[in-house]
Amino acid sequence: MDQTSLRLFENPTFSDIYAKGRPTYENKIAQHIVGKIRSDLKGKKHELMVEVACGSGQATNVLAPFFLNVLASDISESQIAQAKTLCQFDHINYQVGSAEKIDAKDASADLLVVAEAMHWFQIDSFFSEAQRVLKPDGCLAVIGYDVPKITPKTNAGLQRQLTSSFRYHMEKTINNNTSDKLVQIFREIKDNYPQTFEGIPTKQKSKEIFHQIYDNWELKDITDVMNSMMLQKNYAITKGHGILPRDTKDDCANVIDVFVSDVSEMLKESGISPECVISYEAEFEMTVITASDFFLENTNL
Template identity: 35%
Template sequence: MANKALYESKEIVKSYSVYRPHYSQQIADHVLDELKKASPSKTTFDLMVEVGCGSGQATNLFAPYFNKVLATDISEEQIKSARQRSEFKHVSYDIGKAEKINAKDGSVDLLLAAEAAHWFNLKEFYSEASRIIKPNGCLALIGYGCPKIKPSVNKMNAEDASSLATSLLDESLLEIAGEDKPVCLETGSKYSGICAEIPSTKINRFSVKQAYDWSLTYLRGFYHSIGIYQKHMKKIREELQAQSGNPSAEDDRSIDVAEVFVEKLKRKLDLASLNDDDIKITAEFEVFIIVAHSLSQIG
């Protein structure tokens, strides 16, 4: 399971709720169509459980199709944020682990994890999934990797600029990932390893592209919303404080890997003279959806 500290600070919870992509109706439709295949006569379902719910982006999207929803996360701050953003009275938010779900055997129509499964202990999570999902229910995993960045520039071929910007973002995050590098690679592979471990022979995959018009300032905000960034900066700041006391604002900026990435990108695109708000980009995410039926019992 994820290190709780990755998504516990108020700073990252705020960044997560603002700068992360929100899920489109098309994503929900793919999952619901799969769920309806097993129960063709149903238009609404009894119970959805979401684990690793974060600030509730996916929860609010799926909630209208269920009579009851339980959404959990190990981060107290994320749960507070989700409750504040909640749009439905029949949704309950609680602190809880994906590996120990508070639901009865065979009671859940849909078990959902959106941009979260890469942090789970998969063996324990799949065991719980097999226990609680109804015979005609589904497990749905949703995720995305880093976006494809398309800067609006006049001094470089558009495709070359996109390839350069996207590569710089990927490389920057991998450089700071440390022990979490396998997590980055798993999201980049669209959950190939996670999918291979699902105890089901009936698995369907879908993908949906979502594009957002951002400024470079907004891209920096997205970088700040990533757990490995927060973890890396906490370590660097603690090391600097141990050596020379509290770092100045100038020192902090010089060690901030998000700032280093932004400045490097501006130089490479020959845009160093422009303000970050004036540099426009398109961020294109490929959201992947994995839906599994008829999970086998584990253990």
């Protein structure tokens, strides 16, 4: 895993913010992924799911019901601590570990999952591990998403004409106030993982887009998402001492204040009083990549 992200996710403050601000995944995404596993169990559960870079367990808890056993790991002790706190199932085994060295037996996993984390990996090492741990009929699943589209709801109904401008305004606020060191990574996510998809070493792969909508969000929910994303970017300007410095945390708080103020001004310019916005709709565009047959086409990994 990239050393910048390793130091970032070691920080308990970031893990708290990440757990609060990041979305979970709808069951339809889980069903789509599990349906790509080629073994026919005739209604029974699959044996083992392995998830790497599991974070605080957003994907883990959604996929776990389809498996008898789940092994979920993350390089960060603080992320694993969060995941254990939020764990919903007894058969999930959370542990500290890397995507490049998975603590699973050869040909043991029906499913290998990476959710919103592929961009951090040492790719060649990870693909070698994917080939090693997956069963011949197993599946690799990669999930990613970008900044959500936001639509203010008013007493007059949804103001959908504001959706694109609101998203643009949100992205501009993030980009103007954070480091550009990770711009390439975030562009890959925004564009639905084109290089990641192309680089998966098998012809048996597909990419689907799901639209996941959160209704009746408050402005606080939006700023929680922004906060987690900006901490991720702002970490690139730190000295690499393994913690988030106090001034970085304060900078993020200031940017959130600016964003909230600018949203009010944007609504006023559109003829909408900020006071009449009762809630917001947030739409995440979820990229779901599935791949199989590594063992047949890539014996040289």
